[in-house]
Amino acid sequence: MSLGSSSREFNFGAGNPDPGVFPARELGAAAQQVLTRLGKELAHYPDPRGVPALRSVAAERFERNHGLRPALEDVVITNGAMQGLTLSAQGLARPGDSVILEEFEYSGTIRVFKQFGLQLVGVPLDEHGMRMDAVADVLERQDRIGKRPAFIYTTSSYQNPTGTTLPGDRRARLLELARQYRLPIVEDDTYGDISYEPLRELPIYALAKPGEVMYIGSFSKILGPGVRLGFFIAPESISARLMPWKTDGGTSELSQLIAAEYFKDNLWQHVEEGRAAVKRKRNLLLDALESELGRTAGIHWSRPDGGLFVWIRLPDDVDRVRLQALAAAHHITYATGQAFHARGEDVPYLRLAFGWIAAEDIPDGVRLLAECVREAMPASVRSG
8 A cells, every 4th residue: 555645744743722712912912901000010029829810810710610719828820730740749759759640641740750750650541531449459559568659640631641531439539549548639630621511520629628639720721832821729738848849939920910911801711712623623533533444443542522632542463663654754743652651661552632733634634644554554454
């Protein structure tokens, strides 16, 4: 079989929101308002916990989505959600400690935890996220050998890369296990605003008692990764362990004030526009996969209700090195399963991101990728 060539690029690798809804003009107007009204106030160092206006937006977001308004003093603005994650690794753990997390995890999360010398204990997932029987087994085993984990980390909704969402009974069970072993939970809800169907599940944070959960959220996934703004919500018992490590001089006050000014009148409209744009792309991607690979034996993919990713299980006999080379030759980029595996194992998965790629490129990109997959199969399978 000879693959057709294309000079177009098909970027299924970038885990970014849709660039077409980035509110450049509106943010420019917000910046002008802020600089005119508050310019002189920027001539000092910012509060390490963030400006009250944006902390209020984070609290309002949580209340609007989940019916519970966190106390303003529990909200801390960060340089993106990744800083919240980094602070958890620094403040809640020590080098050599273990962390319980999903077997497949965002590669940036894996890098951060390893950078601070943490041992990653990956828990198997199914279509509903982390399996609680496996979590219980891991915790019992760790307890038996006297190696108490520092914390449990989970992306509870629209997990990256798998797209899974923990159902309510698993959230309650995870909290129960954490209480049993006296472990904090770090709940990452970076993708919580990118939902295509109403999310019925409350965050674990909303089910917990004070001090049991650190909740991480993001404004970057609403606006764009270039806007490095995130937050965490945690009571003093947790934040007191984190804030000594927040030595950045404070998150840019100008960025915070501009975002708060914009969100004041536009938050929910912008969230809905972003959801609609990426939901359309998700549907195009799922339709294209069904059309091009629906009859290919041994290949399966997720159908996420939110987030930016489709997780594909390849047939075992696909030559993954050859597949990647074929895809690269046709200007197709994607993320390999190995990049997300907690132990770095070469596994037969790949992740397709659909937020950044142009909608009109998705069908052709999937068609070419499907041809690459078939070409990377053994000749006996292709001819059969």
